[in-house]
Amino acid sequence: xxxxxxxxxxxxxxxxxxxxxxxxxxxxxxxxxxxxxxxxxxxxxxxxxxxxxxxxxxxxxxxxxxxxxxxxxxxxxxxxxxxxxxxxxxxxxxxxxxxxxxxxxxxxxxxxxxxxxxxxxxxxxxxxxxxxxxxxxxxxxxxxxxxxxxxxxxxxxxxxxxxxxxxxxxxxxxxxxxxxxxxxxxxxxxxxxxxxxxxxxxxxxxxxxxxxxxxxxxxxxxxxxxxxxxxxxxxxx
Amino acid sequence: xxxxxxxxxxxxxxxxxxxxxxxxxxxxxxxxxxxxxxxxxxxxxxxxxxxxxxxxxxxxxxxxxxxxxxxxxxxxxxxxxxxxxxxxxxxxxxxxxxxxxxxxxxxxxxxxxxxxxxxxxxxxxxxxxxxxxxxxxxxxxxxxxxxxxxxxxxxxxxxxxxxxxxxxxxxxxxxxxxxxxxxxxxxxxxxxxxxxxxxxxxxxxxxxxxxxxxxxxxxxxxxxxxxxxxxxxxxxxxxxxxxxxxxxxxxxxxxxxxxxxxxxxxxxxxxxxxxxxxxxxxxxxxxxxxxxxxxxxxxxxxxxxxxxxxxxxxxxxxxxxxxxxxxxxxxxxxxxxxxxxxxxxxxxxxxxxxxxxxxxxxxxxxxxxxxxxxxxxxxxxxxxxxxxxxxxxx
Numbered sequence: 001x002x003x004x005x006x007x008x009x010x011x012x013x014x015x016x017x018x019x020x021x022x023x024x025x026x027x028x029x030x031x032x033x034x035x036x037x038x039x040x041x042x043x044x045x046x047x048x049x050x051x052x053x054x055x056x057x058x059x060x061x062x063x064x065x066x067x068x069x070x071x072x073x074x075x076x077x078x079x080x081x082x083x084x085x086x087x088x089x090x091x092x093x094x095x096x097x098x099x100x101x102x103x104x105x106x107x108x109x110x111x112x113x114x115x116x117x118x119x120x121x122x123x124x125x126x127x128x129x130x131x132x133x134x135x136x137x138x139x140x141x142x143x144x145x146x147x148x149x150x151x152x153x154x155x156x157x158x159x160x161x162x163x164x165x166x167x168x169x170x171x172x173x174x175x176x177x178x179x180x181x182x183x184x185x186x187x188x189x190x191x192x193x194x195x196x197x198x199x200x201x202x203x204x205x206x207x208x209x210x211x212x213x214x215x216x217x218x219x220x221x222x223x224x225x226x227x228x229x230x231x232x233x234x235x236x237x
Numbered sequence: 238x239x240x241x242x243x244x245x246x247x248x249x250x251x252x253x254x255x256x257x258x259x260x261x262x263x264x265x266x267x268x269x270x271x272x273x274x275x276x277x278x279x280x281x282x283x284x285x286x287x288x289x290x291x292x293x294x295x296x297x298x299x300x301x302x303x304x305x306x307x308x309x310x311x312x313x314x315x316x317x318x319x320x321x322x323x324x325x326x327x328x329x330x331x332x333x334x335x336x337x338x339x340x341x342x343x344x345x346x347x348x349x350x351x352x353x354x355x356x357x358x359x360x361x362x363x364x365x366x367x368x369x370x371x372x373x374x375x376x377x378x379x380x381x382x383x384x385x386x387x388x389x390x391x392x393x394x395x396x397x398x399x400x401x402x403x404x405x406x407x408x409x410x411x412x413x414x415x416x417x418x419x420x421x422x423x424x425x426x427x428x429x430x431x432x433x434x435x436x437x438x439x440x441x442x443x444x445x446x447x448x449x450x451x452x453x454x455x456x457x458x459x460x461x462x463x464x465x466x467x468x469x470x471x472x473x474x475x476x477x478x479x480x481x482x483x484x485x486x487x488x489x490x491x492x493x494x495x496x497x498x499x500x501x502x503x504x505x506x507x508x509x510x511x512x513x514x515x516x517x518x519x520x521x522x523x524x525x526x527x528x529x530x531x532x533x534x535x536x537x538x539x540x541x542x543x544x545x546x547x548x549x550x551x552x553x554x555x556x557x558x559x560x561x562x563x564x565x566x567x568x569x570x571x572x573x574x575x576x577x578x579x580x581x582x583x584x585x586x587x588x589x590x591x592x593x594x595x596x597x598x599x600x601x602x603x604x605x606x607x608x609x610x611x612x613x614x615x616x617x618x619x620x621x622x623x624x625x626x627x628x629x630x631x
């Protein structure tokens with residue numbers, strides 16, 4: 001299976017947020033690095049089908065089919081953690097996951113089982129019946145990660161997933177992503193180099209709406225942080 | 238299917254989780270109950286109202302012939318003769334109030350008021366003959382219809398229906414229904430407020446809560462979510478309508494008694510040409526109000542999706558409802574005729590005074606058809622718009 005982006009472009013009034021991006025993505029973890037405003041979130045949203053490209057196409061080729069990003073079956077294969085993860089303050093963590101499971105078309109029995117499993121994975125089982133508004137930033141982010149992987153997605157899009165996580169949680173999260181990356185196409189968008197340094201098989205760097213680097217992590221000589229800073233001419237957040 | 242049901246339940250939960258929804262509902266309930274109590278204070282204390290109910294219920298079922306009217310006048314005359322000092326003084330001060338006061342003293346104020354509402358002359362109300370009473374009633378229907386701008390053919394159709402009702406008209410005590418109609422506009426405004434508060438954010442809140450991206454990128458995040466939201470909004474609107482109308486009916490039945498379900502509609506709305514009972518009228522009002530409520534819900538939901546702002550939705554909705562309070566003069570013909578079908582008309586208890594015809598349909602049938610069509614069109618527009626919804630830049 002592969003995720004194919006062909007000349008994907010997004011223009012807003014007067015600006016081009018993403019410029020003719022073409023990519024073939026295969027199972028494994030792809031780290032998408034770039035400064036704020038580089039076009040990462042716009043690209044992620046187009047991959048998720050919630051933002052229509054001005055030009056170009058996004059499609060998912062499976063063993064038997066080619067699915068367009070606007071199709072229901074494409075969304076069925078998708079897991080998405082948006083950059084600004086939202087939630088319903090009066091829902092408990094468990095209720096929220098059950099709702100997300102219904103949105104993802106998971107049947108009730110399987111959803112219950114999967115929710116319990118994931119609550120444990122993201123270390124929220126004790127807080128599962130507490131209202132989300134009482135959660136810390138890290139807990140909310142973990143809940144967001146849990147909802148993204150509920151349907152065992154074949155395409156997993158994570159936009160700034162480690163925001164709010166403490167160092168211990170980051171390690172736990174990286175392990176989870178590395179596991180998921182064995183069978184799924186995982187795109188992890190971040191501006192924190194260490195998030196992708198050890199788990200990404202492929203690194204993409206984005207600047208001003210274009211992919212300015214596309215290569216294997218192993219191809220990069222020296223450490224990624226230095227390479228990243230060099231690529232972006234020393235610009236920082 | 239179980240997913241859709243869970244989505245539907247969750248949408249209802251999201252709506253009911255808002256404190257503003259409960260606050261608006263509490264205000265509405267208090268408003269409806271207080272308006273009912275205000276009616277009671279206008280009708281006298283509760284013991285008097287109960288006594289009147291007993292006396293007038295005893296008269297229910299009697300034809301309003303000369304004997305009936307003369308007997309009522311004789312009772313009032315007897316009361317006046319029994320207390321000459323008081324009534325002489327009252328006659329000197331306000332002659333028209335003598336019979337009105339006497340009717341009140343014998344516990345039959347509602348019967349006097351009913352007669353007065355037809356003949357609109359305080360002295361005549363006590364001394365009207367059966368023929369005069371029925372002629373005045375028929376004349377009222379003609380005048381009302383002419384004022385509305387109905388054609389001669391339309392009026393003839395309705396007069397034929399009215400003339401088919403039993404004459405002399407059978408009297409029935411049905412004060413509870415009359416009072417409900419008096420509160421209907423309060424219920425209507427309360428409903429509009431509640432529906433708007435509950436549903437203005439049904440789509441817009443997803444943007445505020447930043448949950449829209451997750452929803453739209455999920456398998457059931459398009460059409461099923463839209464259907465769940467439409468169903469949840471309609472359920473809330475229907476439930477609020479039934480609750481407020483039920484509360485009002487319950488309160489009025491408690492105060493004025495339940496008598497009058499089988500009374501001819503003219504006992505409640507003398508100017509109505511319809512040939513139905515007060516009970517049927519109430520059921521039609523409830524059904525129309527539910528349908529109008531669902532229509533308000535749908536337009537709210539559509540505005541919430543299109544504007545992506547709960548405040549803008551409420552503002553546009555409030556403005557359109559205000560426009561609905563205007564009446565269009567009968568001389569404007571077809572515009573005036575169509576204007577009579579506006580949903581806010583249900584709230585003004587004007588439905589059964591309307592003497593227009595819409596093809597072969599009466600205004601209730603036309604309203605049902607029109608509201609249902611608008612609901613279906615709104616739902617189709619909602620689904621088509623939501624299907625294409627994209628996340629705008631934040």
